[in-house]
Amino acid sequence: MSEIRYKLHPVSALINFxxxxxxxxxxxxxIFGANLFREGGISGMFSQGWQGLLPLIIGGVVLxxxxxxxxxxxxxxxxxxxxxxxxxxxxxxxxxxxxxxxxRIQSLNYTEGIFHxxxxxxxxxxxxxxxxxxxxxxxxxxxxxxxxxxxxxxxxKLAKRSYQQQALVEDEATLYGPVQAAKPVVQEEEESKxxxxxxxxxxxxxxLATTSGGIGVVISGVALFLSQFAELIPYDAIYDEVMxxxxxxxxxxxxxxxxxxxxxxxxxxxxxxxxxxQFTIHADDERIYITRGLLEKKKVSVPFKRVQGIKMTQNPxxxxxxxxxxxxxxxxxxxxxxxxxxxxxxxxxxxxxKPVLEELFPEFDWSPELERLxxxxxxxxxxxxxxxxxxAFAALGYFFYPYGLWxxxxxxxxxxxxxxxxxxxxxxxxxxxxxxxxxxxxxHRYYMxxxxxxxxxxxxxxxxxxxxxxxxxxTIKSGMLGATAFIPHVGREAAEDxxxxxxxxxxxxxETEDGPTKNPQxxxxx
Numbered sequence: 001m002s003e004i005r006y007k008l009h010p011v012s013a014l015i016n017f018x019x020x021x022x023x024x025x026x027x028x029x030x031i032f033g034a035n036l037f038r039e040g041g042i043s044g045m046f047s048q049g050w051q052g053l054l055p056l057i058i059g060g061v062v063l064x065x066x067x068x069x070x071x072x073x074x075x076x077x078x079x080x081x082x083x084x085x086x087x088x089x090x091x092x093x094x095x096x097x098x099x100x101x102x103x104r105i106q107s108l109n110y111t112e113g114i115f116h117x118x119x120x121x122x123x124x125x126x127x128x129x130x131x132x133x134x135x136x137x138x139x140x141x142x143x144x145x146x147x148x149x150x151x152x153x154x155x156x157k158l159a160k161r162s163y164q165q166q167a168l169v170e171d172e173a174t175l176y177g178p179v180q181a182a183k184p185v186v187q188e189e190e191e192s193k194x195x196x197x198x199x200x201x202x203x204x205x206x207x208l209a210t211t212s213g214g215i216g217v218v219i220s221g222v223a224l225f226l227s228q229f230a231e232l233i234p235y236d237a238i239y240d241e242v243m244x245x246x247x248x249x250x251x252x253x254x255x256x257x258x259x260x261x262x263x264x265x266x267x268x269x270x271x272x273x274x275x276x277x278q279f280t281i282h283a284d285d286e287r288i289y290i291t292r293g294l295l296e297k298k299k300v301s302v303p304f305k306r307v308q309g310i311k312m313t314q315n316p317x318x319x320x321x322x323x324x325x326x327x328x329x330x331x332x333x334x335x336x337x338x339x340x341x342x343x344x345x346x347x348x349x350x351x352x353x354k355p356v357l358e359e360l361f362p363e364f365d366w367s368p369e370l371e372r373l374x375x376x377x378x379x380x381x382x383x384x385x386x387x388x389x390x391x392a393f394a395a396l397g398y399f400f401y402p403y404g405l406w407x408x409x410x411x412x413x414x415x416x417x418x419x420x421x422x423x424x425x426x427x428x429x430x431x432x433x434x435x436x437x438x439x440x441x442x443x444h445r446y447y448m449x450x451x452x453x454x455x456x457x458x459x460x461x462x463x464x465x466x467x468x469x470x471x472x473x474x475t476i477k478s479g480m481l482g483a484t485a486f487i488p489h490v491g492r493e494a495a496e497d498x499x500x501x502x503x504x505x506x507x508x509x510x511e512t513e514d515g516p517t518k519n520p521q522x523x524x525x526x
Contacts (some may be wrong), residue, residue: 005078012142016070084159104128104157111448112297197356203237208347209272239339306330308476309448329478368435377469377489382418427487429501436485456502470495
């Protein structure tokens with residue numbers, strides 16, 4: 001391994017400065033925004049001598065400190081390769097060292113921001129199976145040339161190949177003795193070629209943007225921003241203006257609200273278009289590569305061996321047009337700085353999705369015949385929802401009689417929704433695979449290999465016992481909290497079949513009213 005020290009590109013200093021500045025935007029806005037409401041406004045700051053300029057002086061000192069800190073972080077950050085490890089040395093005031101064995105590295109994820117592209121740079125996030133906090137990578141190289149990123153990947157492959165050869169020698173030594181095992185291990189490997197499997201069309205991108213539901217994110221973001229200035233907002237004046245505006249009539253108010261929602265929707269569409277521009281799926285023999293983005297181009301790699309299951313989601317509108325979103329449930333690794341699930345297909349036609357999935361995951365059965373739920377479980381899908389609303393119905397009917405009785409009109413809607421959920425739910429068990437389907441408002445379907453399931457839990461309430469039904473939960477490792485497929489209110493016999501399938505001994509049965517039966521771990525029965 002080379003012991004040459006490599007440094008980041010100087011643009012890292014600028015990126016570090018801007019990253020620190022981003023965290024200070026809100027305090028700066030609050031401080032300088034408060035001075036705008038003082039007597040005399042900004043001009044009053046200059047008329048009070050150095051005391052009035054104190055906020056500007058403090059702000060300038062902080063900015064200068066952030067700039068110097070960014071330069072120091074860049075100067076002190078070095079990395080090199082030694083003894084099968086990626087070694088990093090960094091720190092602002094305290095020098096820190098981090099050694100990452102190459103065999104632990106699961107993926108190298110690339111990001112090209114607006115400051116990277118002009119110089120041909122990338123940001124590299126090193127993901128390992130034991131990456132600490134949610135969405136936090138093991139290490140991050142802020143800005144290096146793409147050739148240097150490829151050098152890291154090549155060093156990682158060489159180290160893993162050497163590790164595999166050493167393990168093979170040790171195994172042969174155990175079987176045949178040290179003399180025969182001392183022979184050199186010759187391993188000829190062809191470079192796996194990356195192939196393009198799917199590229200999102202403009203039509204699919206527009207469909208994704210218009211049905212993404214990002215309007216809620218925009219509205220909540222605006223509300224969160226305004227909440228930071230609650231003390232500075234003159235609510236009394238705003239209330240008076242709103243009351244004056246209401247005099248123009250309900251139609252004008254409704255049109256204004258509609259215009260605001262339309263603007264939020266347009267912003268959400270634009271954000272989705274920018275985020276998923278040129279979404280492409282590549283693959284080789286070991287990994288799936290996903291690239292996307294217009295202003296900030298991202299590339300994430302998913303090792304096949306880390307894939308725990310596949311989840312498909314359809315909201316009612318997308319289901320009507322035959323579109324589906326596909327998520328990879330992976331043990332470790334994210335696509336963003338949050339615990340964001342990796343979307344294999346943000347949105348795709350079902351007929352275009354199946355050939356790609358069959359090529360990527362040939363071990364899965366993508367067309368299972370689902371077993372439906374028994375008719376006796378129908379009331380469980382709407383009875384509890386109605387029971388929770390009975391006090392609200394009684395209060396509305398009593399205090400707003402007779403108009404409050406119109407609230408009862410929601411009861412048929414709840415019943416129809418429950419029947420729809422009952423009709424949508426189902427499951428299928430094959431020799432090595434469990435398929436589970438259920439619906440909230442959107443339809444969810446999980447494909448899980450038996451060897452990847454961490455735990456299967458069965459729950460039965462006193463009401464389910466009377467109807468001889470149970471609910472099944474199957475959990476696989478995904479992110480920090482895992483992913484759980486839900487089969488609601490399935491027949492007791494079917495739940496026993498799922499438990500017997502998970503434990504071939506067939507000794508696991510549900511607890512009946514006659515008493516508990518054997519229930520070894522890891523299956524849980526409630």
